[in-house]
Amino acid sequence: MTESNRMEYKRELTDGLEKEVVAFLNYHDGGVIYIGVEADGHVCGVAECDAVQLSIKDKLKHSIQPSCLGLFDVIHEKRDDKDVIKVIVASGSEKPYYLRKFGMSEKGCFIRIGSASEPMPVRMIEDLFSTRTRNSIARIRAPRQDLSFEQLRIYYQESGLILGDKFAANLELLTEEGAYNYAAYLLADQNANSVQVAKYAGADRVNLLESKEYGYCCLVKTCKQVLDRLEGIENRIINKITTRERISRSLWDKVALREAVINAIIHNDYATELVPKFEVFEGRMEITSAGMIHFGREQEDFFAGYSMPRNKSLMRIFKDLEMVEYLGSGMPRILKAYSQDTYTFSTHFIRIGLPVSEAALTLEQEVSKGDKPASGVESGVESGVESGVESGVESGVESGVESGMAMHIFGLLKSQPLSKAEIAKALGKEKPTRYLNELMKKLIINKEVAYTIPEKPNSRLQQYRLTSQGLSMLKNINKG
Numbered sequence: 001m002t003e004s005n006r007m008e009y010k011r012e013l014t015d016g017l018e019k020e021v022v023a024f025l026n027y028h029d030g031g032v033i034y035i036g037v038e039a040d041g042h043v044c045g046v047a048e049c050d051a052v053q054l055s056i057k058d059k060l061k062h063s064i065q066p067s068c069l070g071l072f073d074v075i076h077e078k079r080d081d082k083d084v085i086k087v088i089v090a091s092g093s094e095k096p097y098y099l100r101k102f103g104m105s106e107k108g109c110f111i112r113i114g115s116a117s118e119p120m121p122v123r124m125i126e127d128l129f130s131t132r133t134r135n136s137i138a139r140i141r142a143p144r145q146d147l148s149f150e151q152l153r154i155y156y157q158e159s160g161l162i163l164g165d166k167f168a169a170n171l172e173l174l175t176e177e178g179a180y181n182y183a184a185y186l187l188a189d190q191n192a193n194s195v196q197v198a199k200y201a202g203a204d205r206v207n208l209l210e211s212k213e214y215g216y217c218c219l220v221k222t223c224k225q226v227l228d229r230l231e232g233i234e235n236r237i238i239n240k241i242t243t244r245e246r247i248s249r250s251l252w253d254k255v256a257l258r259e260a261v262i263n264a265i266i267h268n269d270y271a272t273e274l275v276p277k278f279e280v281f282e283g284r285m286e287i288t289s290a291g292m293i294h295f296g297r298e299q300e301d302f303f304a305g306y307s308m309p310r311n312k313s314l315m316r317i318f319k320d321l322e323m324v325e326y327l328g329s330g331m332p333r334i335l336k337a338y339s340q341d342t343y344t345f346s347t348h349f350i351r352i353g354l355p356v357s358e359a360a361l362t363l364e365q366e367v368s369k370g371d372k373p374a375s376g377v378e379s380g381v382e383s384g385v386e387s388g389v390e391s392g393v394e395s396g397v398e399s400g401v402e403s404g405m406a407m408h409i410f411g412l413l414k415s416q417p418l419s420k421a422e423i424a425k426a427l428g429k430e431k432p433t434r435y436l437n438e439l440m441k442k443l444i445i446n447k448e449v450a451y452t453i454p455e456k457p458n459s460r461l462q463q464y465r466l467t468s469q470g471l472s473m474l475k476n477i478n479k480g
Contacts, residue, residue, distance in 0.1 A: 002040075002041055002115075003039065003115040004114075004115055005027070005029070005031070005112055005113075005114055005115065006024075006027075006029055006030070006031040006032060006112075006306075007031065007032055007034075007115075008020050008024075008031065008032070008033045008034070008115075008117075009033075009034050009037040009038060009039050009041065010033060010034065010035045010036075010037070011035075011036070011037070011038055011039075011044055012035065012036070012046070013035055013046075013052050013055060013056065013085075017033070017035075017056065017059060017060075017087075018059055018060065018063045018064060018099055019099065019110055019117055020033055020110075020117050021033070021060055021064065021068070021072065021087070021089050022064060022097050022098060022099060022108075022109065022110045022117075023110035023111055023112045023117035023118075024089035024091075024112060025064070025068055025071060025089060025090075025091065025092040025095070025097040026091075026092070026095050026096055026097055026109065026110065026111045026112070026120065026128075027091060027111060027112035028091055028297075028301070029091060029301055029306045030088075030089045030090040030091040030306055030327075031089050031112060032086060032087065032088055032089070033086075033087040033089065034084055034085070034086055034087075035052065035056075035084065035085040035086075035087065036079075036082065036083060036084040036085060037079070037084060043079045043080045043082050043084060044082070045079075045082030045083050045084065046082075046083050046084060046085055047083075049076050049083045049085060052085055053074050053076065053085060056074050056085070056087060057074055060072055062100070063099060063100055063101070064097055064098070064099065064100065065097065065098055065099075065100050066092075066094040066097060067172060068089075068092060068097065069172065069312070069316055070172075070309060070312030070313060070315045070316030070319075071089065071090045071092050071309060071312055071327075072087060072088060072089045072090070072327070073086075073087070073088040073319075073326040073327045074086075074087055075087075075088065075326060088326060088327045088328065090306075090309055090327050090328070091306065092312075093136065093309075093310070093312070094136070095128040096109045096120060096124075096125050096128040096129060097109070104125060104129065105122075105125070106119045106120065106121070106122060106125075107119070109124075109125050111124070136271065136311075137181060137182035137183045137186070137270050137271055137311055137313070137314075138172055138175075138181050138182075138183055138311075138312075138313055139175060139176075139181065140175075140181060140182040140271060141175055141177075141179050141180070141181060141182070142179065142180040142181060142182055142184055142185035142188075143185065143192075144185070145179060145180055147180050147184060147185065147188035147189070147190075148188060148189045148190070149163070149167075149184075149187065149188060149189060149218070150189055151189050151217060151218035151220070151221050151445050152187050152188075152189075152218050152220065152317075154441070154444055154445055154457075155218075155220050155221075155321055155441075155445075156320065156321070157457040157458075158441055158457060159320065159321050159322060160458055161320060168180065168184060171313060171316065171317060172312075172313045172316075173187070173313065182270060182271070183311065183313040183314060186219040186270060186314070187218050187219050187220065187314075187317065188218065189217060189218060190216065190217065191215075191216060191217070192216065193215050193216070193219065193222070193270075193275060194213045194214060194215030194216055194222070194275065195213070195214050195215050195222055195226055195265070195275055195276050195277070195278070196211060196212070196213055196214075196275075196277050196278065197211070197212050197213075197214065197226060197229055197230070197278045197279075197280075198210065198211045198212075198277070198278070198279045198280070199211075199234070199279075199280040200279065200280065200281050200282070201282070202281070202282050203281050203282050203283055203284075204281070205279075212229070214226050214229070215275075219265065219314065220317070220318070220321060220323075221445060222265070223261070223262060223265045223318075223323070224438075224442075226261055226265070226278060227258060227261055227262075228438075230257060230261060230278065230280075230285070231254065231257065231258065234251070234280050234285070235250050235251050235252050235254065235257060236250070236251055237249070237250045238250075238251075238360050238363045238364045238367060239367075240363055240366060240367050247363060249357060249359050249360035249363045249364075250357065250360060251356045251357055251360050251361075252285060252354050252356065252357065253337035253338070253354075253357075255333050255336075255337070256333060256334045256336070256337035256338055256354070257285075257354065259330040259331075259333045259334050260287050260330075260334055260352050260354065261278070261287065262318065262323060262324060262330065263289075263330050263331075263334075264276040264278075264287050264288070264289040264350075264352075265289075266309075266310075266311060266314050266315055266318055266324070267289065267291065267309065267310045267311065267315075268289040268290050268291065268310070268311075269289075269290040269291040269292075269310060270290075270311070272290050272348070274290035274348070275290070276288065276289045276290075277289075283355065283356050284353050284354060284355050284356060285353070285354045285356075286351055286352070286353045286354075287351065287352050287354070288349055288350070288351040289349065289350050289351075290348060290349060290350075291310060291348075291349070291350050292345075292347065292348060292350075293345050293350060295345070299345065302331070303331060303335065303340055303343075304328075304331070305327075305328030305329070305330070305331040305332055306328065309327070315327075334352070338352075338354060338355075342354060342355070405427070405436075405439060406439065406443065406448075407474065408426075408427065409423060409427075409439075409440075409443070409449070410448070410449075410466055410470050410471075410473065410474040411474065412426050413449065413464060413465060413466035413470070414466055414471065414474065417452050417463040417464060417465040418463055418464060419462065419463050419464070420432045420436070420437075420440060420462075420464065423436070423440075423464065424436055440464065443464075443470070444464075446469075447467055447469050447470075448466075448467055448469050448470035448473055449464050449465070449466060449467060449470055450464070450465055450467050451463075451464065451465075452464070452465055
């Protein structure tokens with residue numbers, strides 16, 4: 001591979017890195033910089049990768065304006081058995097970007113031309129600045145300023161991170177005047193934002209079976225609620241056990257579905273006051289988000305994973321919480337399972353229509369004709385959900401935890417605090433499952449269960465105790 005308009009090689013980390021990053025931020029496709037690779041593509045490698053990665057992040061954080069946090073990823077890779085660092089840079093929405101020490105000038109602004117980073121002409125700087133995005137959620141003042149962020153703090157703690165006193169400024173949740181912006185509003189414990197999940201009896205919107213709203217809380221929690229509903233309930237898994245093997249098919253590809261949901265929530269144009277919508281029909285699922293992708297080059301960039309992160313603050317936080325891997329990774333995962341034809345673009349919306357798997361439907365027909373399905377999978381839920389939750393992680397967990405497993409956990413914690421491993425054993429598991437981990441997070445966020453060592457959520461001595469709210473829930477269910 002040779003250097004190109006989207007590819008830059010550097011033998012080692014130098015002061016010229018910031019210039020290359022600025023050029024890619026100002027370029028419509030963004031770009032990738034490899035450190036530890038000669039200009040001719042020969043891999044020479046990098047020593048002390050961890051230190052170099054930290055240095056790169058520090059340089060980009062403090063040397064570039066406007067802030068490019070959330071617009072780059074620094075990844076360690078192996079090439080020819082040598083350590084290489086890959087810096088992925090997205091195209092920014094607040095052009096022109098520039099080197100802080102030189103300001104918005106020809107010495108500070110650069111643009112990618114061919115395989116080189118060239119100084120940006122004054123006229124281009126002025127044109128870009130005059131058209132700089134003004135409807136970014138980072139610039140919109142939150143409709144209310146009495147915001148709290150306990151749910152977000154808990155999610156960060158569960159990921160081994162701590163939100164300090166200056167987290168709002170560090171995560172770019174403040175306007176230039178120092179007030180909470182609309183991104184902060186979306187991530188607050190209480191807001192007016194909600195997402196609809198609807199289910200229909202047929203292939204159109206005539207016969208509505210169910211409509212559920214998720215939200216009015218931290219957007220991370222909303223996202224997890226929608227994922228629980230679509231992954232745990234709607235995406236049922238058909239199982240068939242033969243004398244030779246166990247065959248499993250899900251209605252939709254799990255990885256692609258998860259990426260499509262998260263993409264719709266992170267990249268939705270909230271400045272329009274429109275929210276994502278999720279609809280389940282007979283034979284397909286449609287995911288709609290607000291936004292515009294123009295025909296031609298912009299759509300090509302979109303499918304290649306080069307499009308600008310619409311809400312970089314949200315993107316950064318979802319990356320911190322490991323809900324997304326790195327910039328541009330979502331689209332390739334979706335297109336691995338579904339074609340570009342599943343997407344439609346309109347003036348104000350982007351929609352993906354995911355067809356139900358024909359293989360899953362065929363297997364379901366075989367099972368219904370007489371072959372007995374695998375134990376506990378008649379409703380299509382996986383083993384993690386089978387052991388106590390009747391139909392997945394339905395809204396019972398969100399609104400007060402009516403699921404069997406949650407109530408079982410309440411009963412276990414009623415007499416004494418227990419560790420997660422002890423809870424898993426009491427539920428018949430050798431060790432905590434992914435589902436149990438997610439459920440415990442929900443119970444903590446709902447304040448029905450609490451840590452015994454709240455200041456150190458990842459302590460090896462950590463146990464869980466039942467709160468008064470959880471006890472009240474248990475008593476009410478028992479009365480019923």
